[in-house]
Amino acid sequence: MSAASSSKQNATLVVFERDLRIADQKALLEAANTGPIVAAYCLDTPLKALLGGAQKWWLHQSLASLDAGLEGYGGRLILLSGNDRAVTLIAFCKANSILNVSWTSRNDMFSGHQSRDSDSILAEKLRDAGLTVSIYPGQLLHQPAAIRTGSGGPFRVYTPFWRVVAPSLENVKADAAPEKIVFAEVPGGETLAAWQLMPTKPDWSGTLADAWQPGQTGAHHNLAAFIEGALTGYDEDRNRPDKAGTSRLSAHLAFGEISPAQVVEAALKHRGKVPDNDLETFLKEIVWREFSYHLLYQKPGLATENFNASFDRFPWGSDNTALKAWQAGQTGYPIVDAGMRQLYQTGWMHNRVRMIVASFLTKHLLLDWRDGERWFWDTLVDADAASNAAGWQWVSGSGADASPYFRIFNPILQAEKFDPKGDYVRKYVPELAKMRAPFIHKPWEAPDMELISAGVRMGNTYPRPIVDHGKARIRALDAYKALKDPL
Numbered sequence: 001m002s003a004a005s006s007s008k009q010n011a012t013l014v015v016f017e018r019d020l021r022i023a024d025q026k027a028l029l030e031a032a033n034t035g036p037i038v039a040a041y042c043l044d045t046p047l048k049a050l051l052g053g054a055q056k057w058w059l060h061q062s063l064a065s066l067d068a069g070l071e072g073y074g075g076r077l078i079l080l081s082g083n084d085r086a087v088t089l090i091a092f093c094k095a096n097s098i099l100n101v102s103w104t105s106r107n108d109m110f111s112g113h114q115s116r117d118s119d120s121i122l123a124e125k126l127r128d129a130g131l132t133v134s135i136y137p138g139q140l141l142h143q144p145a146a147i148r149t150g151s152g153g154p155f156r157v158y159t160p161f162w163r164v165v166a167p168s169l170e171n172v173k174a175d176a177a178p179e180k181i182v183f184a185e186v187p188g189g190e191t192l193a194a195w196q197l198m199p200t201k202p203d204w205s206g207t208l209a210d211a212w213q214p215g216q217t218g219a220h221h222n223l224a225a226f227i228e229g230a231l232t233g234y235d236e237d238r239n240r241p242d243k244a245g246t247s248r249l250s251a252h253l254a255f256g257e258i259s260p261a262q263v264v265e266a267a268l269k270h271r272g273k274v275p276d277n278d279l280e281t282f283l284k285e286i287v288w289r290e291f292s293y294h295l296l297y298q299k300p301g302l303a304t305e306n307f308n309a310s311f312d313r314f315p316w317g318s319d320n321t322a323l324k325a326w327q328a329g330q331t332g333y334p335i336v337d338a339g340m341r342q343l344y345q346t347g348w349m350h351n352r353v354r355m356i357v358a359s360f361l362t363k364h365l366l367l368d369w370r371d372g373e374r375w376f377w378d379t380l381v382d383a384d385a386a387s388n389a390a391g392w393q394w395v396s397g398s399g400a401d402a403s404p405y406f407r408i409f410n411p412i413l414q415a416e417k418f419d420p421k422g423d424y425v426r427k428y429v430p431e432l433a434k435m436r437a438p439f440i441h442k443p444w445e446a447p448d449m450e451l452i453s454a455g456v457r458m459g460n461t462y463p464r465p466i467v468d469h470g471k472a473r474i475r476a477l478d479a480y481k482a483l484k485d486p487l
Helices: 026-034 045-050 053-071 085-095 119-128 158-171 206-211 216-228 250-254 260-268 276-298 309-313 320-328 334-346 351-364 369-379 385-396 411-418 423-428 448-454 469-484
Strands: 012-016 037-044 077-082 100-104 132-136
Touching: 012 026, 012 085, 026 037, 026 100, 026 132, 037 045, 037 053, 037 085, 045 077, 053 077, 053 206, 053 216, 053 369, 077 085, 085 119, 119 132, 158 260, 158 276, 206 334, 216 250, 216 260, 260 276, 276 385, 309 469, 320 334, 320 351, 320 369, 334 351, 334 369, 334 411, 334 423, 351 369, 351 385, 351 411, 351 469, 369 385
Parallel strands: 012 037, 012 100, 037 077, 100 132
Antiparallel strands: none
């Protein structure tokens, strides 16, 4: 241990959660300014069971990155695990004579998937054990309870929420990293390898590693590259999966490797250097994330319960064969299949395509949005308890501020509009790589010579559509009508 180390007396245990960064980490900054610290991450059994495979892979990389960052200050990240987080933290504090514990509020509690102690319950257990607890904001720009309508109630529609939050963005300021951190010496801790977060048999993580650089460094690299590049044109290009037109910050935000305040502050520094509409559209995406947490605060079961209770009567179907075809990217609709394969290969999917595949599942196949939400939760590196559930409910029509159920995305028209040359489909559906536009988006309509030239045999090298768009649309509208007029 370096000269930056200290005794454990008056040390604060800083527990990292989904805030795996050093700068703009108020719990760390405040503790470092008052005395020695012990930095720790606790992987309790409920959390490990909750995390999907892609998230486990990302968490492994992110924790390694955080540990390396703390090493630069002369310390390290202590890894703890156990069946119960409160019991584990209390035992660790008692063994090391630590009296103070702090962390950043999580705001999500992973509601609707598997419950963990909320901040308040965990704090109560630690205080009952004689520990002093401090909880700081940082995951969001505003705590959900702080944003209210003029009548004092919660927002349920995004546009007025944006209008209220937008002026406050001008005052957003991220905290710098601590100038120095004094670490208290503590023994032990577990190894990251022992947690077995990485896939082994088979090891499918190669494509994720090619696509991502988890950790603080990767987050800030993506932010800088985006602001200097794709932020200009973002208003239009963010809808084009065939272009590198998005920030790719969602996973970094989900794991707290970068804070929303850091993102907003960096973006606003470029006001005047980029078109106003591009900047505003990007900021609206950041605030949509805030709005999702606002909805989760109102409805802790957002991932499993319809926000709009009338959808409890909706006649969702049950077709495991269709669900598996959707999951595997074998629906016969190229834009849908490209999105699902991008998800499996990279742990991420372009947002426009997320809407298309979600609409296809819920409206073409009439399968429950929760089936899709669970699959996304398990496969997305950016799986987020609020944004994932809010997005699925928005598309399905069951959310607070939702797309009407009768708005049914036509996957062919969507593909022709947003992937006009078919480059996105060619990348992820290589069996159609030689198909020309526009046939690449509807190969079942291609002339025989076109199919022969492209080496495509419908129903053999590429599946025929598992549903007919026109018939599926009518079926969905009938289901919606039955919901609206149950008698």
